[in-house]
Amino acid sequence: MVKLDKRVTWHRTDDASLNFQRWRVAVIGGTGGIGRSLSRLLASRGAHVIVVGQTFRDADTPNIEFIQADLSLMREAQRVAALLPAETLDLVIFTTGIFAAPERQATAEGIERDMAVSYLSRYAILRSIAPKLGAQRSAAARMKPRVFIMGYPGSGQIGTFDDFNAEKSYKAMSVHMNTVAGNEMLVLDAAKRYPHATFFGLNPGLIKTNIRDNFLGKHSLKSRLIETLIGWMTPNVDAYAQHIVPLLASPDIEIHSGAMFNQKGRSILPSSGLTNAHVVQFLSASEALIARATSQGVTS
Secondary structure, three states: OOOOOOOOOOOOHHHHHHOOOOOOOEOOOOOOOOHHHHHHHHHHOEEEEHHHHHHHOOOOOEEEEEEEOOOOHHHHHHHHHHHOOOOHHEEEEEOOOOOOOOHHHHOOOOOEHHHHHHHHHHHHHHHHHHOOOOOOOOOOOOOOOEEEEEEOOOOOOOOOOOOOOOOOOHHHHHHHHHHHHHHHHHHHHHHHOOOOEEEEOOOOOOOOOOHHHHHHHHOOOOHHHHHHHHHHHHHHHHHHHHHHHHHHHHHHHOOOOHHHOOOOEEOOOOOOOOOOHHHHHHHHHHHHHHHHHHHHOOOO
């Protein structure tokens, strides 16, 4: 159960009045779903946006450039990190993700696919760019560079690392909950590790996207029915983007690095059980799996 954190508050500004001129933004997963809506909205407000993904549909949209990448591969994540102009970025948003399939899927590097796409690719990119974030921005910049990591923080998931790559046994939901826990831990760890920037978690709740296709079956009847029901009951991606964009620029959260926010932009408490020792062990297992994947040859 997600619980509100009343210690963190911010004042909402009408998104139509926001001006992101001179902002340099990277959206990892910005070619579809929530990431695409955020990219298009930020670009329409004047930001220069770099989107990373597989299929680019906004070539005619001003202020957006594209880096094509298959983020199921750690080598690709490392390549993307090297291409991103981290030193000049004001804002980085991680939205890329899928759901684990009913049967275990492995990438060409031997990593369970959901773990690779939804969490480890983010880990690899963040650890590479975070030390350099904003290093060449103007000294007059009003805020530290910001990173928002989208997942389901505050939902009570702490993850396990005894079978981190689901090689001994496989349950789709257990694997996906490990990615949920990992993304929350990325926020908590980075907020302590990199004081020159600020890091926040976003929990958008249920929103109609194609993120569940890998679990439900792309274009399947089950997928269409479930997404239709979700669409009836929840905001669409554009409505969510319009609602959350004021948070991305709010000066009120500058002193709250490590905070998490729900679908309505209200601050929520982190999951209990995420002790320092647990976070260290989980992230060490993450690092080891990335190292294993990138040290061996890719198979077809």
